[in-house]
Amino acid sequence: MTDDDTSRPSGIDHDWPVLERRAEYETGWYTGGYDRVRQPDGSEKNYYWAELPPAVVVVAVAGDELVMVEQYRPAIREHCLELVAGIVEDGESYTTAGARELREEAGFDPAGTALVEEFWCATGVLRHRRGIVFAEGLEPVDRTLDGNEFLEVTTVPVDEALARAREPPANDATIEGLLLAQADGLL
Numbered sequence: 001m002t003d004d005d006t007s008r009p010s011g012i013d014h015d016w017p018v019l020e021r022r023a024e025y026e027t028g029w030y031t032g033g034y035d036r037v038r039q040p041d042g043s044e045k046n047y048y049w050a051e052l053p054p055a056v057v058v059v060a061v062a063g064d065e066l067v068m069v070e071q072y073r074p075a076i077r078e079h080c081l082e083l084v085a086g087i088v089e090d091g092e093s094y095t096t097a098g099a100r101e102l103r104e105e106a107g108f109d110p111a112g113t114a115l116v117e118e119f120w121c122a123t124g125v126l127r128h129r130r131g132i133v134f135a136e137g138l139e140p141v142d143r144t145l146d147g148n149e150f151l152e153v154t155t156v157p158v159d160e161a162l163a164r165a166r167e168p169p170a171n172d173a174t175i176e177g178l179l180l181a182q183a184d185g186l187l
Helices: 094-106 158-165 172-183
Strands: 018-026 031-038 044-051 055-062 065-073 078-087 108-120 129-140 151-157
Touching: 055 094, 055 108, 055 172, 065 094, 065 158, 078 094, 078 172, 094 108, 094 129, 094 151, 108 172, 129 172, 151 158, 158 172
Parallel strands: 055 129
Antiparallel strands: 018 031, 031 044, 055 065, 055 078, 065 078, 065 151, 108 129
């Protein structure tokens, strides 16, 4: 292979210069657009993306029960059983956002929170980071739901939570949160 050879074996880093970045639409929730990039073989292609703010998913345990919410998701027209979740606001850490979302949505103030994992989601199309937070030592407080939140708080036995989360319509963030907390020995 010569220095100017553009075909490299798999696993070798490539430069993918962005020739153009265009946001085609913006909503209050996300921005959508594309990057026109030069691929390693010299060809050009548009790669489309949606950019969302970071989100937090909360695995909250109260004794042998897991705190979850049931809510209607208009995008899929289904009622879903989910872990508490929400957007990380500017200046917040995942753990601070997780504690806030747990108070607002479920009416519990945690004595302790810990970041289980932070990662990129759906990297083929999204620019979106997610943090999974574990919360324990829950004390009841008043809920303060957002104007677009119509959800019911429920608890599920910890030993049944993953099976319940896998029932249709299954939710990726809920399953991820449960599996990661389980892998870390938290459930």
